[in-house]
Amino acid sequence: MQEGFIDYQKVLENEEHAIKSTQSVIQKAIDWFRSKSMFVLAYGTGCGAIEMPPTFTSRYDIERIGVVGMATPRQADILIVSGYCSYKTLKRVIRSYEQMNEPKYVIALGSCTINGGMYWDSYNTIKRLEDYIPVDMFVNGCMPRPEAIIEGFVKLQSNIKNAKKEAGYIKYRKDNEFYKNNQKKIFGDKIEPSYEANFAGMNQ
Amino acid sequence: MQTNRELIKIFHGPQHPGITGNMSVELDLLGETIKEAKTHVGYLHRGFEKLIERRTIIQAFTIVCRICVPEPDPNEENFARAIENLAGIEISQKAKYIRTMVLEMARLASLMLWMGGQSGSIGLGTIGQWSIYDRDLILDLFEELTGGRVYHMYIYPGGVRRELPIGFLDKLSQLLDHLEKRLPLYDNVFFENSTFKKRAIGVGVVNKDEALKNGYVGQVLRGCGIKRDVRRDNPYLVYDNLDFEIPTFEGCDVYARAMVRRQEIRESIKILRQIVEQMPTDGKIMQKIPKHRKFKIPKDDTFVSVESARGEYGFYMAGDGSEKIRRMQVKGPSLIHGFTLLEKLLIDEELSNVALIMNSLGICPPEIER
Amino acid sequence: MISSLKKYYEIEKKRDTLFKTHIEKEELLKTIDFITINSNFMTLSQIACADWIEDEVFTLNYILTTDRRDKNLMIEVNIPRVDSKLPTLLNIFPQSEVMERDLHEMYGIDFIGNSTLYDFVLEDWKEIPPLRREFDTLEYVNKHFNFRIGREDNRDVKVEIKRRRAEAKRLKNANK
Numbered sequence: 141m142q143e144g145f146i147d148y149q150k151v152l153e154n155e156e157h158a159i160k161s162t163q164s165v166i167q168k169a170i171d172w173f174r175s176k177s178m179f180v181l182a183y184g185t186g187c188g189a190i191e192m193p194p195t196f197t198s199r200y201d202i203e204r205i206g207v208v209g210m211a212t213p214r215q216a217d218i219l220i221v222s223g224y225c226s227y228k229t230l231k232r233v234i235r236s237y238e239q240m241n242e243p244k245y246v247i248a249l250g251s252c253t254i255n256g257g258m259y260w261d262s263y264n265t266i267k268r269l270e271d272y273i274p275v276d277m278f279v280n281g282c283m284p285r286p287e288a289i290i291e292g293f294v295k296l297q298s299n300i301k302n303a304k305k306e307a308g309y310i311k312y313r314k315d316n317e318f319y320k321n322n323q324k325k326i327f328g329d330k331i332e333p334s335y336e337a338n339f340a341g342m343n344q
Numbered sequence: 345m346q347t348n349r350e351l352i353k354i355f356h357g358p359q360h361p362g363i364t365g366n367m368s369v370e371l372d373l374l375g376e377t378i379k380e381a382k383t384h385v386g387y388l389h390r391g392f393e394k395l396i397e398r399r400t401i402i403q404a405f406t407i408v409c410r411i412c413v414p415e416p417d418p419n420e421e422n423f424a425r426a427i428e429n430l431a432g433i434e435i436s437q438k439a440k441y442i443r444t445m446v447l448e449m450a451r452l453a454s455l456m457l458w459m460g461g462q463s464g465s466i467g468l469g470t471i472g473q474w475s476i477y478d479r480d481l482i483l484d485l486f487e488e489l490t491g492g493r494v495y496h497m498y499i500y501p502g503g504v505r506r507e508l509p510i511g512f513l514d515k516l517s518q519l520l521d522h523l524e525k526r527l528p529l530y531d532n533v534f535f536e537n538s539t540f541k542k543r544a545i546g547v548g549v550v551n552k553d554e555a556l557k558n559g560y561v562g563q564v565l566r567g568c569g570i571k572r573d574v575r576r577d578n579p580y581l582v583y584d585n586l587d588f589e590i591p592t593f594e595g596c597d598v599y600a601r602a603m604v605r606r607q608e609i610r611e612s613i614k615i616l617r618q619i620v621e622q623m624p625t626d627g628k629i630m631q632k633i634p635k636h637r638k639f640k641i642p643k644d645d646t647f648v649s650v651e652s653a654r655g656e657y658g659f660y661m662a663g664d665g666s667e668k669i670r671r672m673q674v675k676g677p678s679l680i681h682g683f684t685l686l687e688k689l690l691i692d693e694e695l696s697n698v699a700l701i702m703n704s705l706g707i708c709p710p711e712i713e714r
Numbered sequence: 715m716i717s718s719l720k721k722y723y724e725i726e727k728k729r730d731t732l733f734k735t736h737i738e739k740e741e742l743l744k745t746i747d748f749i750t751i752n753s754n755f756m757t758l759s760q761i762a763c764a765d766w767i768e769d770e771v772f773t774l775n776y777i778l779t780t781d782r783r784d785k786n787l788m789i790e791v792n793i794p795r796v797d798s799k800l801p802t803l804l805n806i807f808p809q810s811e812v813m814e815r816d817l818h819e820m821y822g823i824d825f826i827g828n829s830t831l832y833d834f835v836l837e838d839w840k841e842i843p844p845l846r847r848e849f850d851t852l853e854y855v856n857k858h859f860n861f862r863i864g865r866e867d868n869r870d871v872k873v874e875i876k877r878r879r880a881e882a883k884r885l886k887n888a889n890k
Contacts, residue, residue: 183359185358186366189366193460193476194479194480198477199477209361211361213359224390226386226389228386229366232387256859259395260855261851261852263854264390265390268861268862282495325858326859328838386835389835389836394845556757557807558807558809559807559809572782578731578785645775647760647777647786647788660762660775660777662773664766671762671764675759679812680812684812
């Protein structure tokens with residue numbers, strides 16, 4: 141595991157990302173296509189949204205990896221939660237996440253999503269984001285530099301291409317009880333009606 | 345045949361590409377015309393004022409800069425100056441010059457970010473690519489001086505935390521030369537663009553007679569021809585020794601405010617050049633202050649304010665004789681503009697002008713709800 | 715202008731451009747009407763509130779500025795902590811609507827005559843107003859959220875410092 145500042149070109153050429161996956165040819169091709177075109181939902185939820193314009197424009201240009209911004213949840217694949225989540229924002233983030241079509245992934249930026257960050261004793265922010273929605277990649281920092289965000293995207297690409305980890309949306313379907321219980325504990329009876337109502341009739 | 349037209353309620357909501365930050369506006373529409381608007385904030389509330397009551401000065405200093413996200417340095421300056429007023433500390437001339445330089449650089453970076461946002465709201469994506477690049481060069485200089493790109497934590501009660509690096513003022517002069525060469529490009533593509541003029545002239549007109557009484561600040565006043573600026577009316581730091589003008593423009597609409605900001609970029613560059621010439625070479629950067637847990641703030645209260653890129657930014661601070669701060673209340677310029685003024689301006693407007701007006705007033709939600 | 719106001723009110727000078735005066739709760743509307751008509755202090759800049767629980771008062775400061783925006787005047791009013799009521803300034807200054815809504819939500823002060831005192835930043839809040847001194851935010855956090863378990867070598871700071879000092883003392887005594 142390399143520490144410190146990482147040159148992302150070397151990360152792309154690293155042997156670790158060239159592990160062959162053990163799936164059929166068609167599934168490998170589909171995973172390769174999915175990893176090369178990731179559309180990000182346009183939602184700046186917190187402090188970390190101030191480092192998104194430099195990442196998406198001409199200096200640190202993330203469009204060369206295939207990442208573009210999109211306007212509505214039905215057209216997007218990735219939800220970036222950039223920083224702390226307050227009570228009001230969490231309701232809307234869960235609603236946007238449930239409206240997105242599968243396959244979908246979540247990237248969490250900043251230390252506030254990991255363990256509360258510097259607002260650890262605040263009455264209005266949540267402390268662990270992965271209790272409420274499944275997270276696929278954490279990028280730490282306060283806030284993460286554009287180079288760190290690009291490294292996070294490249295690692296997520298290799299995770300998708302090689303099917304190394306179980307993706308978050310499959311976990312959200314299987315363990316739906318766990319996530320809904322945590323959400324009910326914080327929202328009480330003001331929880332929004334769910335978009336994923338009938339799982340029993342769907343097959344994996 | 346008569347059609348029954350009724351009002352439709354939509355949320356120009358938190359997840360939207362045409363909104364500045366994380367807030368929402370609830371609109372009642374008749375066709376495409378807005379009949380009523382209501383602002384909702386609270387998506388970014390962290391409870392700063394409660395957190396600061398539990399912390400000593402050096403613990404509070406690490407979170408104070410995160411109150412306003414696009415421009416964090418006025419918060420640190422207000423905090424440091426309020427504690428110096430309460431405890432009776434005087435800072436040296438060199439520290440004042442360095443603080444002024446940091447504030448002006450932050451103002452330049454914030455105006456570049458505004459240009460990207462305002463041009464994006466009318467669909468002109470090129471300016472966003474250019475101005476965010478120029479802003480990044482300023483952030484490189486910040487990283488060399490303070491160690492961080494966005495949140496600096498550099499201005500502390502008693503002075504500043506580190507010396508200027510060797511060769512810093514030369515790099516700053518080169519950056520100012522580069523920025524001055526780029527300014528005619530922005531004029532050509534954005535400020536003299538006939539499409540922008542058609543969309544901006546006559547939109548979002550502020551009533552000039554009640555502007556002073558209602559408490560509007562910043563470019564909203566200067567775009568109506570009223571010349572008010574905290575740096576000239578109630579000077580702080582070294583602004584008495586510097587020579588600069590306050591630009592105004594007649595018209596009270598979106599175009600006038602854009603022209604005022606265009607002139608302010610040039611004035612900021614002029615101020616920075618004077619600071620580079622006049623910077624004193626000797627002097628202490630940090631006064632001697634008591635140690636961390638023994639720094640007791642006297643029982644008193646005060647009110648300080650600075651001029652940020654959007655208007656007058658004020659802090660009220662009260663101490664109670666112990667080492668913790670009793671009360672710190674923040675009042676940003678967007679508090680009045682985001683509620684009283686926005687709900688008034690949006691009536692009888694088209695739906696496509698909402699993003700244009702919000703960018704022009706400079707509404708930034710983190711400083712409304714702390 | 716300040717010298718003309720000094721005939722009616724006791725004004726204390728805090729700094730070059732900052733002045734302060736103290737009045738009773740019942741004279742609030744009369745004072746603000748008088749000052750805005752007879753002097754240059756014509757705009758309201760901020761309504762600030764501090765909680766002094768040991769004296770059982772809330773201290774509100776109405777901060778006025780001149781039309782040239784060069785001087786500030788703080789008008790201080792004390793109100794009791796239970797059953798706090800004050801008249802609203804909505805008819806004089808339209809910007810006080812938002813400031814009073816904020817203070818109503820954070821402290822529980824009732825402004826008579828202001829009908830827009832609904833939720834400002836909090837949603838579905840069931841406890842006491844959060845900025846009062848008796849609300850303990852750390853206890854609320856520990857009841858409703860849970861943190862991540864730390865690493866195995868994560869120890870309490872005070873316990874670790876005591877252990878290291880005892881170790882150094884033991885080594886020094888052994889070397890003698």
